[in-house]
Amino acid sequence: MEHLVRVYNERDRATLAWLRRQVGDAELTAAACACTGASKPYLSRVCRRLGVTPPPFAASAGFAPTAVGEDSLAAIRLLLAERTGAPRPGRTSAAPRVDGRV
Numbered sequence: 001m002e003h004l005v006r007v008y009n010e011r012d013r014a015t016l017a018w019l020r021r022q023v024g025d026a027e028l029t030a031a032a033c034a035c036t037g038a039s040k041p042y043l044s045r046v047c048r049r050l051g052v053t054p055p056p057f058a059a060s061a062g063f064a065p066t067a068v069g070e071d072s073l074a075a076i077r078l079l080l081a082e083r084t085g086a087p088r089p090g091r092t093s094a095a096p097r098v099d100g101r102v
Contacts, residue, residue, distance in 0.1 A: 001025065004032040006040050015043050015054045023050055 001016055019028055031049045035041035047054055 001028065004029060004040065005046055006042050011057055012043055014057045015047075018054055019043070019047065019050070019052070022052060 001020060005016065007013055007016060023031075027050065028046070031046050032041055035045050035049060043054075
């Protein structure tokens with residue numbers, strides 16, 4: 001069925017499997033083919049055409065923070081603090097800056 005509709009991720013695959021169980025392959029094929037356009041339709045468009053709303057599938061487990069990611073975020077925060085003039089983490093607010101401003 002993935003040759004008829006756009007499937008980009010696991011949620012799309014779960015939605016497609018759910019649609020196949022709910023309406024069947026024949027009705028799903030007819031709805032996908034009835035969606036006009038130059039390319040394959042999105043699953044949301046096929047669902048609207050069928051008059052169904054897919055259930056909210058559980059979000060993926062996500063990613064656990066890593067040391068490299070945390071270091072990168074810390075560097076970004078320092079750059080942003082320097083641009084906005086906010087005190088950098090670990091500095092006292094009374095320490096003069098390199099350019100002489102407080």
